[in-house]
Amino acid sequence: MSKDNITDIAVIGGGASGLAAAVEAKTALPQAKVVILEKLDRVGKKILATGNGRCNLSNINLTSDHYHGSVKNVMRIIGSTPSAKEFFGGLGLLCIADSKGRIYPRSNSAATVLNALRLKAQQLGVIERCGFEANFIESTPNCFKISTVSGEKFPCKRIIVAAGGYAAPQFGTDGSVIRLMRSKGCHTTKICPAVAPLRVRPELLKGLKGVRVKGRVTAYSGGRFLKEEVGEIQFTENALSGICVFNMAHLFSHYEGKLTLRLDLAEDMVMDQLLGYLRVIQYQRGKQTLEELLTGMFPRNLATYLTKRALGKPLNEPISSIRENELRQLAQLVKNLEFDVTGSSSWKDAQVTSGGISGDCIDERLQLRSEKGIFLCGEILDVDGDCGGYNLQWAWSSGIQAGRSCADSLRGGLT
Ligand SMILES: Cc1cc2nc3c(=O)[nH]c(=O)nc-3n(C[C@H](O)[C@H](O)[C@H](O)COP(=O)(O)OP(=O)(O)OC[C@H]3O[C@@H](n4cnc5c(N)ncnc54)[C@H](O)[C@@H]3O)c2cc1C
Missing domain, CATH: 1.10.8 (Helicase, Ruva Protein; domain 3)
Structure with missing residues (x-):
């Protein structure tokens, strides 16, 4: 194979982190050929659905207590990459914060976020290759080969894996790349839906389907206080929902069978x-x-x-x-009003994946320890944030970090 046929950087997954990674890598190393390999017929489908179509792309209050998982340097990565306002400002997209600190595009339209990313990628010369489902990564002495089920092989010098987790498979993320990465020496932490409703015994919810009420939700395990939040609580046929419940969902993996939610439906009164x-x-x-x-x-x-x-x-x-x-x-x-949690929601109803590729598997530049030249970013890693723009912020920041590190490694060789 001639050297010219080998792409410099292949990004697996054209979602939030993959687009940010591709833009950053190509900006840092303009002469590099950067190709996004996306399984669906177009990139960024999930971005269009975020924030109910408005895309809550970050939050003013970025502190470590909003992030969960085994990746240790989340806040360092967020702190060393441009803020969402700066990053998107650089792409010509204006952002504003609401009264709760949640940052949205000024247009209030998720489509304009995707558009800004794609315009920049196009202007830089990043190539989008849609309909390419990565199924295996082979390592040869002079390059990697990413193959599809049909046997097509895509040779490249570096790989950024940005293929997301298990949540919302309707947007292309079914966990298959997490499984693929196990063959590259990765191990995973316990995986379960996050930012999702929590199931309780349906007979306890009889008559409540569709009710919405403001209240305080407190999570306990065996009487031990875990977390509390005030907000709108929604009741469905078999689950409790609403943002404050969504933010408790990541607890389920640690306290399965022992998680209780206590609702205070008059939190404004003693x-x-x-x-x-x-x-x-x-x-x-x-x-x-x-x-x-x-x-x-x-x-x-x-x-x-x-x-x-x-x-x-x-x-x-x-x-x-x-x-x-x-x-x-x-x-x-x-x-x-207490409910014992009996389960988490289906992946289809979850927005985020709790758990993923363990923080132990990557170094501080997001490079795989077991195989140099492969970088990881976004939800595929064991990081999940609260509702409120935290997950997209992680996607942008980790994407930028992975893009940067990947470009550096091409410039300076693998270390
Ligand atoms: C309905 C909904 C609303 C949300 N709203 C918000 C919000 O307002 N604010 C917020 O912060 N977070 C929100 N989130 C969460 C946020 O969207 C994700 O955390 C974020 O998109 C993760 O980015 P990512 O790049 O890691 O993965 P994704 O954006 O999921 O992108 C992964 C990409 O990889 C592709 N892919 C998967 N497997 C392969 C393969 N084998 N080969 C090639 N490509 C592959 C997928 O098709 C997908 O395009 C929401 C999620 C959902 C589902």
């Missing part, structure tokens, strides 16, 4: 205030049936659910018939 309110309602609505006891506070489905679950009696009795201890029971439940 217990005495809630009891005071219930006593007033008992006075005001004494002649109404128990069905109306909580309808001044919650949507009807949730109001009747809570009253039934707390009092365990027919709701056709008058409100005046209940006793002080029953009011207390009800207030207790409103502030401590």
Whole structure:
């Protein structure tokens, strides 16, 4: 094979991190031939779906407590690469932060984020090769060969693996490249859906499907406090959902079978205030049936659910018939509604992968320890962030770092 037929840098996966890596590598080493190998018919399909089509691409508050996993230097990599505002500013895309610190494109359109990345890649001369599903990486003395199932072989000097994890397989990510990387000496940590709903016993959710309510969610394991967050809680047929539940999903892999979520549905009131309110309602609505006891506070489905679950009696009795201890029971439940988590969601309903290729497998430049010349970035690594722009920030920063390191290694040789 002539040297000219060997591509300098092949990027496996044209998602968020792969596009950032390709742009950075080609910027750092303009003479290098950089090719993105993407399995789907076009690059960046997942980016279009992010942030409900608005793309929450980063967050002002980038601190380590928003990241989980075994890769140790996440914050160092984020700190040593341009901020999302700088990176996208350099691509001509304006970004703004909302009142919670979440950064979006000023256009409010994810399509403009993908467009900015593709325009830059095109301008630099990065080549997109779609419909190429990497299935195996062979190492030969003078190059790597990436092959497809049909036997096509793509020779290259360096590889950036940016093929994502298992979450949202409808956007091309089914974990197959994680499995492929095991043949290159990689090992993985425990893998499970993150930024995802959490399943609970469906019989405990009867009547609640579709209800949305603001509250505090606290995660416990065997009585030990793990994490809490305030926000909108959503109930589905068999799961709890909403951003604050999404942010607990990564705990499932560590505490499987021992994870409990406690909902405080009156986090804006202390217990005495809630009891005071219930006593007033008992006075005001004494002649109404128990069905109306909580309808001044919650949507009807949730109001009747809570009253039934707390009092365990027919709701056709008058409100005046209940006793002080029953009011207390009800207030207790409103502030401590518990659900044992029975499972995580399907990969289709998850936004992110918790777990992945272990941090031990890569060096600080994101190069594989077991095989020099292969760099990894994005969700394929064991890093998952909270909801709020943290995952895309990791994709951009790790992509830029991998692109940079890869270009350096071509310039200076493998070390
Ligand atoms: C619905 C949804 C909404 C989200 N919203 C947000 C948000 O608003 N903010 C945020 O921070 N995060 C969000 N995320 C998470 C974020 O999108 C991901 O963490 C991020 O895209 C990961 O980037 P990546 O480059 O590692 O992988 P991906 O973006 O998943 O890209 C991987 C690419 O590799 C390709 N590929 C896979 N296997 C192969 C193969 N064998 N050969 C060639 N190509 C392959 C895939 O087709 C894909 O294009 C969301 C995720 C989803 C699913």
